[in-house]
Amino acid sequence: MKDGGRLSAAIEVLTEVETRHRPVQPALRDWGTSHRFAGSGDRTVIGNLVFDALRHKSSLTARTGSSEPRMQILGTYVFAWGNGIDRLKEVLGEDPHSPEALNEAEESALANESVDDLEPEVAADVPAWLWPYFEAAFGDNAVNEGKALATRAPIDLRTNSLKSDREKLLKRLAHVNAEATSITPTALRIKAKPGASRMPHVQAEEGYRKGWFELQDEASQIAAALACAKPGEQVLDLCAGGGGKTLALAATMDNKGQIYAYDSDRLRLAPIHERLQRSSVRNVQVRDPASSNLDPLKEAMDLVFIDAPCTGTGVWRRRPDSKWKLSEKALADRLEEQRKVLDTAKEFVKLGGRIAYVTCSILPQENGDQVKRFLAENSDFEAVDAIAIWKHVFGEDRLPAYVTEEGGVTLTPATTETDGFFFALLGRKTD
Ligand SMILES: C[S@@+](CC[C@H](N)C(=O)[O-])C[C@H]1O[C@@H](n2cnc3c(N)ncnc32)[C@H](O)[C@@H]1O
Numbered sequence: 001m002k003d004g005g006r007l008s009a010a011i012e013v014l015t016e017v018e019t020r021h022r023p024v025q026p027a028l029r030d031w032g033t034s035h036r037f038a039g040s041g042d043r044t045v046i047g048n049l050v051f052d053a054l055r056h057k058s059s060l061t062a063r064t065g066s067s068e069p070r071m072q073i074l075g076t077y078v079f080a081w082g083n084g085i086d087r088l089k090e091v092l093g094e095d096p097h098s099p100e101a102l103n104e105a106e107e108s109a110l111a112n113e114s115v116d117d118l119e120p121e122v123a124a125d126v127p128a129w130l131w132p133y134f135e136a137a138f139g140d141n142a143v144n145e146g147k148a149l150a151t152r153a154p155i156d157l158r159t160n161s162l163k164s165d166r167e168k169l170l171k172r173l174a175h176v177n178a179e180a181t182s183i184t185p186t187a188l189r190i191k192a193k194p195g196a197s198r199m200p201h202v203q204a205e206e207g208y209r210k211g212w213f214e215l216q217d218e219a220s221q222i223a224a225a226l227a228c229a230k231p232g233e234q235v236l237d238l239c240a241g242g243g244g245k246t247l248a249l250a251a252t253m254d255n256k257g258q259i260y261a262y263d264s265d266r267l268r269l270a271p272i273h274e275r276l277q278r279s280s281v282r283n284v285q286v287r288d289p290a291s292s293n294l295d296p297l298k299e300a301m302d303l304v305f306i307d308a309p310c311t312g313t314g315v316w317r318r319r320p321d322s323k324w325k326l327s328e329k330a331l332a333d334r335l336e337e338q339r340k341v342l343d344t345a346k347e348f349v350k351l352g353g354r355i356a357y358v359t360c361s362i363l364p365q366e367n368g369d370q371v372k373r374f375l376a377e378n379s380d381f382e383a384v385d386a387i388a389i390w391k392h393v394f395g396e397d398r399l400p401a402y403v404t405e406e407g408g409v410t411l412t413p414a415t416t417e418t419d420g421f422f423f424a425l426l427g428r429k430t431d
Contacts, residue, residue: 001037001038001039001042001097002091002094002095002097002098003045003077003091003095003098004091004092004094004095004097004098004099005042005095005097005098006042006045006046006049007049007073007074007077007091007092007098007099008097008098008099009031009035009038009042009046010045010046010049010050010053010073011069011070011073011099012031013027013028013031013046013050014050014053014054014069014072014073015069016030016031017050017054017321018069021325023321024047024050024051024054024321028043028046028047028050031043031046041198044196044198045196048195048196048197049073049076049077049081050073051152051320052076052080052081052152053069053072053073053075053076054320054321054323054324055080055125055150055151055152055316055317055320055323056075056076056079056080056125056150057072057125057320057323057324058121058122058125058126058127059115059118059122059123059125060072060075060076060079062118062119062122063075063079063109063112063115063118064106064109064110065105065109066106066109070099071106071109073099074088074099074102074106074110075109075110077091078110079110079113081194081195081196082194082195085107085110085111088102088110089101089102089107120142120143121134121146123143123146123147124142124143124144124145124146124147124150125146125147125149125150125323126142126146126149126323127323127324127326129328130313130326130363133363133364133365134146134362136364137362137363137364137402137410138362138402138412141401141414144414145362145412145413145414145415145420147414148317148412148413148414149313149314149316149317149323149362149412149413149420150316150317150320151192151317151413152192152193152194152317153192153217153315153317153318153413153419154189154190154191154192155189155190155192155199155200155202155215156181156187156188156189156190156215156216156217156218156221156418157169157173157178157187157188157189157190157202157213157214157215157216158186158187158213158214158215158216158220158221158247158248158251159186159187159188159212159213160211160212160213160214160247160251160279160280161186161251161254162250162251162254162255162279162280162281163210163211163212163279163280164207164212164213166180166185166186166187166188168212169188169207169212169213170188172205172206172207172212173188173190173202173205173207176190176200176202176205177190177191178190179191181218181417182397182398182417183218183222183394183398183416183418184218184221184222184225184394186221186225186248186251187218187221188213189218190202202215203215209278210278211278211279211280214244214247214248214275214279216244216248217315217418217419217421218416218417218418218419219314219360219411219416219418219419219420219421220244220245220248220360220419220421221248222394222411222416222418222421222423223245223307223356223358223421223423224245224248224249224252224305225248225252225393225394226356226386226389226390226393226423226425227249227252227303227305227354227356227425228252228389228393229249229252229253229257229259229302229303229305230252230253230257230302231253231254231255231256231257232253232256232257233253233257233258233302233303234257234258234297234300234301234302234303234350235249235253235257235258235259235260235301235302235303235304235305236259236260236262236294236297236301236303236304236305236345236348237249237259237260237261237262237305237307238262238263238304238305238306238341238344238345238348239262239263239264239306239307239308239309239341240261240262240263240269240272240286240307241263241265241268241269241272241307242268242269242270242271242272242275243261243269243271243272243275243276243284244307245305245307245358246259246261246272246276246281246284247275247276247279247281249305250276250279250281250282250283250284251279251281253283255280255281255282255283256283257283258283258284258285259283259284259285260284260285260287260294260297261284261285261286261287262286262287262289262292262294263289264289265289266288266289266290269286269288269289272284272286273286294348297348298347298348299347299348299349299350299351300348300350301348301349301350301353302350302353302354303353303354303355303356304345304346304348304349304353304354304355304356305355305356305358306341306342306345306355306356306357306358307358307359308337308338308341308342308357308358308359308366309334309337309338309341310334310338310359310360310361310366311326311330311331311334311361311363311366312326312360312361313326313360313361313362313363313420314359314360314361314362314411314412314419314420314421314422315360315419315420316420317413317419318419331363331365331366334361334366335365335366335370338359338366338370339370339373342355342357342370342374343374346374346378346381346428349381349428350428351428351429351430351431352427352428352429352430353427353428354384354425354426354427354428355381355425355426355428356423356424356425357370357371357374357408357422357423357424357425357426358421358422358423358424359421359422360419360420360421361420361422362410362412362420362422364404366422367404367408367410367422367424368404368405368406368408368422368424371383371404371406371408371424371426372405372406374426375406375426380428380429381426381427381428381429382426382427382429383406383407383408383424383425383426383427384407384424384425384426384427385407386403386407386408386409386423386424386425387399387400387403387407387409389425390409398416400415400416401415401416402415404424406424407424407425408422408423408424408425409422409423409424410422411423
């Protein structure tokens with residue numbers, strides 16, 4: 001396919017996503033199934049156009065004067081991909097499968113490269129209702145943070161230290177340009193590339209099948225490392241889901257001690273069994289919510305890890321459609337779930353034990369505010385300074401920029417080059 005046909009296809013897919021409220025991946029898959037002539041390279045380009053259009057929806061609407069999929073995709077091709085109006089006009093004229101030629105108003109909008117007069121939340125591509133929270137979280141840096149969350153994410157990998165080491169993996173994965181990251185000693189990164197570029201399929205690598213590495217953003221690896229789970233400890237991973245953090249915790253514990261992996265949704269736990277096996281993790285008991293009684297674990301855990309249900313505002317790079325779907329009701333629901341899960345967690349912590357509270361959100365309500373409320377209501381717990389732990393675990397070179405009053409840290413694409421994440425540690429006093 002030529003670019004013209006790909007642009008038409010991207011407009012078709014984005015229309016499907018916007019009008020029928022479908023997630024992007026299934027819409028892309030269906031398009032591929034009904035257009036067998038398109039190769040995998042074509043599908044990559046079409047997907048990149050759709051995802052980039054969603055990343056920049058607000059600024060593209062302001063710049064092109066239209067929220068229609070046609071102008072969102074053409075604007076992406078011209079602005080975000082840097083092709084310019086002249087190249088677009090060539091493409092529209094060279095292929096019968098191209099979108100229709102531009103009318104006068106469209107041409108004038110797409111010829112205007114200026115971004116000077118955009119409102120801050122529009123320049124940042126952050127939904128207007130969330131902007132006050134961005135400003136509360138990041139102050140003068142809010143626009144930069146929004147822009148960084150509208151970029152493409154890299155592929156991050158976690159070295160499974162139970163089976164491999166980073167040096168070995170760097171050699172094995174040199175052909176996909178994997179590099180060491182600068183914060184955790186476990187992480188490797190394959191940088192995102194612009195425009196039509198394709199990212200490698202790392203699950204097809206021998207090292208993945210053999211459990212030498214997992215796909216995991218560096219922020220998740222940092223959160224697991226900051227929890228400082230030690231060999232021999234008793235750990236409850238209370239929101240274990242598919243087990244990403246469970247595996248990372250098991251590696252820091254060197255397979256010694258015990259992790260209980262629980263999730264209130266048994267379907268979400270399902271992938272954990274295969275992952276534990278591939279990674280050679282042996283110190284995890286999976287606790288199915290339908291058949292398990294967690295009561296015997298009460299007051300007995302050194303660490304309760306809460307990878308809390310959240311709005312996912314920190315992972316907009318990876319799920320740009322979720323940015324525009326998020327509602328005030330969904331935020332309120334997540335806040336309630338977070339309160340509940342924190343209140344459940346405290347029952348399991350032994351004297352002198354700790355709760356690690358983690359979200360993949362950057363909103364203060366889900367992060368520092370939850371910690372503050374919890375501490376106000378539970379005088380037997382105290383805040384632990386996450387920066388002191390960070391220095392101990394990672395050194396002082398790349399300290400996080402955002403620290404809450406209670407000592408929690410917020411990671412962001414703009415400051416730590418990771419997904420947006422929050423980490424706080426709450427210690428149960430010894431008396
Ligand atoms: C962010 S996801 C967990 C991701 C997972 N830890 C990982 O690393 O792959 C949050 C999880 O919390 C679970 N959850 C929500 N409320 C819960 C509760 N009250 N108790 C236990 N799990 C809960 C959800 O089912 C969801 O799987």
